[in-house]
Amino acid sequence: MEFDENKLRAVFAEALGIPEADVVPTLEYNTIPQWDSLAHMRLIAEIEDAFDIMIDSDDLIDMSSFAISIDIVRKYVDEA
Amino acid sequence: MLTKLDLSGQLSYITGGSRGIGRACMETLAEAGSDIAFCSTTDQLRLDDVATEIEQKYSVACLGIQCDVREPEQVKLAYKRVNKRFGRLDVLVNNAGVMQTALLAMTSFESMREMMDINVNGALLNLQLASRLMARKQRGSIINISSIVGRVGSEGQVAYAASKAAILGATASAAKELAPMGIRVNAIAPGFIDTDLLMGFDAEAKKSVLKTIKMSRIGQPQDVANAALFLASDLSSYVTGEIIGVDGGMLV
Numbered sequence: 001m002e003f004d005e006n007k008l009r010a011v012f013a014e015a016l017g018i019p020e021a022d023v024v025p026t027l028e029y030n031t032i033p034q035w036d037s038l039a040h041m042r043l044i045a046e047i048e049d050a051f052d053i054m055i056d057s058d059d060l061i062d063m064s065s066f067a068i069s070i071d072i073v074r075k076y077v078d079e080a
Numbered sequence: 081m082l083t084k085l086d087l088s089g090q091l092s093y094i095t096g097g098s099r100g101i102g103r104a105c106m107e108t109l110a111e112a113g114s115d116i117a118f119c120s121t122t123d124q125l126r127l128d129d130v131a132t133e134i135e136q137k138y139s140v141a142c143l144g145i146q147c148d149v150r151e152p153e154q155v156k157l158a159y160k161r162v163n164k165r166f167g168r169l170d171v172l173v174n175n176a177g178v179m180q181t182a183l184l185a186m187t188s189f190e191s192m193r194e195m196m197d198i199n200v201n202g203a204l205l206n207l208q209l210a211s212r213l214m215a216r217k218q219r220g221s222i223i224n225i226s227s228i229v230g231r232v233g234s235e236g237q238v239a240y241a242a243s244k245a246a247i248l249g250a251t252a253s254a255a256k257e258l259a260p261m262g263i264r265v266n267a268i269a270p271g272f273i274d275t276d277l278l279m280g281f282d283a284e285a286k287k288s289v290l291k292t293i294k295m296s297r298i299g300q301p302q303d304v305a306n307a308a309l310f311l312a313s314d315l316s317s318y319v320t321g322e323i324i325g326v327d328g329g330m331l332v
Contacts, residue, residue: 049216
């Protein structure tokens with residue numbers, strides 16, 4: 001599977017319940033009410049499902065912005 | 081009502097599944113139609129034999145994974161294998177554990193550490209990874225195997241009781257945290273059950289414990305597995321954060 005940034009954006013938008021236009025690289029964890037810790041777990045589950053990957057706990061904690069998430073998810077997709 | 085006990089199309093993962101309570105849970109969930117994955121430290125060839133036996137006996141898929149729950153990398157790899165093979169996880173029976181008995185003053189630090197590593201840290205890691213797989217489908221049932229001594233203590237089992245009490249705290253906390261994701265977390269607290277763990281008890285000790293069991297018999301692994309089936313199934317769909325004692329009335 002190829003990494004697709006637009007697909008990741010769509011997953012973020014769906015999981016956080018925000019418009020895709022708001023999913024920009026500077027979007028950060030805990031800076032909007034929709035991206036709290038519970039939503040983060042939901043988001044990770046949906047990313048794993050969409051890309052068929054399993055993210056390690058350390059990376060899960062590091063995924064604190066959309067920009068960082070791109071790098072991390074890309075790494076897993078490339079490794080798969 | 082019986083259809084609520086039907087686990088067809090579901091995947092149950094049992095840690096410490098090769099014998100005793102884990103084996104009974106595995107067979108019972110398979111009999112209810114669930115596909116099975118299980119882990120054990122037993123060698124892979126033996127696990128493959130057990131898996132084949134389960135597949136032939138119950139007409140379900142079964143995957144045996146050699147895994148030491150003390151080793152985070154092995155545990156992660158086990159979940160990757162489960163996910164790759166089945167693509168889902170519906171039930172975790174978090175059972176792998178050890179029991180070492182010694183008076184407090186005679187308990188070595190190594191023994192304390194081993195019981196904490198396996199009974200607590202191993203269980204927490206499985207709880208964490210299982211809940212993440214379950215979160216994908218927004219449903220699941222986690223069954224932590226604790227012990228009656230985690231509730232009321234026992235002479236000669238301070239470290240073991242501490243490890244099993246930790247499981248009860250984890251169960252309550254995880255039940256609260258995971259309920260919004262449709263994941264139920266409950267614990268079973270077996271009493272005196274006829275497994276290898278009792279090999280350290282001599283006849284006199286067994287007789288003495290038997291006096292405290294109101295139902296006047298030692299429990300069987302199947303007694304625990306029956307409770308696990310209830311917690312795994314939709315019959316318990318509104319039950320979370322509970323501890324079910326399977327002890328023949330030791331606490332009554």
